[in-house]
Amino acid sequence: MLIASWNVNSLTARLPRVLAWLESSRPDVLLVQETKCANAAFPAEALAGIGYQSAHHGDGRWNGVAIISRVGIAEVVRGLNIPAPTGLPEPRFLSADCGGMRVASVYVPNGREIGHLYFSYKLAWLQELGEVVARDLTKGELVVGGDFNVAPTDQDVFDPQAFTGATHVTVEEREALQTVIAKGLVDLATIGQNPGFTFWDYRQGFFRRGLGMRIDLLLASPVTASRVTKLWVDRQERAGERPSDHAPLVAELE
């Protein structure tokens, strides 16, 4: 079984690439972030045309998460019970039963700047995610994948010095992430070989220069983690024409 997570930075802009990748890689489940489309504009038919069922939670210009599966989708849950600083909820969480396990696609708030209202929102959002994870873990196997917007350690950025004063690397964010993991999940990159960076800024040729970050994660229940035979980042998808700024993170399970 293959399960993948990919922040596509607009599913509309990325649809040709996503369809081609699904056809060539044939993952059983793809967890998608930043679809940047409303539910009405979600390309369910195009996905069905190549054998994938899907569920989507999105409301337009920003955010948006999806689950794309060829092993079934049931018991879909949309959203976390926590408002953004605007007072409105944002579509950043989607979970479902796929192929005998619970899967969740998460797009953790960016945080914008340290001390910003959206930074507090990011920490609170992760805390709420932890509560949901704890409940789902009581029911069976669980995989939580997505763009966490946190680099778990200094080894997960190209140069820790370059991130002084920046978000994604602070003690608060890392502790908030570890609180989620401590509910009973395993970061698949911490068992076996580290798959490397998953995000490279569009600017300044960061991808070409190897200046990336590992901020996309696949977290799994211990039994699921024990089934992992391989974990990799499909860096080819960060290259070429009109790429996302993130590459797919893929796990192979026995």
Added chain:
DNA sequence: ATGGCTAAGATGCTTAGA
């Protein structure tokens, strides 16, 4: 010189990403 992309809504800009 402290920037440099990219995407999307309504555009010739703004907001957001990270």
